[in-house]
Amino acid sequence: MPIPAPTADTRWRCTQCANLTRFDVVRVSRTREFWHQELSGSPVVEDAQVLDGQIESVACRWCAGGGSIELVTRPAGPAGPAEE
Numbered sequence: 001m002p003i004p005a006p007t008a009d010t011r012w013r014c015t016q017c018a019n020l021t022r023f024d025v026v027r028v029s030r031t032r033e034f035w036h037q038e039l040s041g042s043p044v045v046e047d048a049q050v051l052d053g054q055i056e057s058v059a060c061r062w063c064a065g066g067g068s069i070e071l072v073t074r075p076a077g078p079a080g081p082a083e084e
């Protein structure tokens, strides 16, 4: 069972190194994309909308996936500084 995605009230945390901000995520997504194709035929995706998706795995970026990821409550109060 993969870990659920963060919500407005929760965030991910690595149980091994306490990382809160950097994760490698593998997911399958169904998307709608706007492909702008040059006359030569080379396409460029200029816009993409995720219609639905499924997270397959989440690994901590810092300890190379050695730890496990847990869902924890976000701190209360006003939003903190922007994520780095």
Ligand SMILES: [Zn+2]
Pocket: 014, 015, 016, 017, 018, 019, 060, 061, 062, 063, 064, 067
């Ligand atoms: Zn970690």
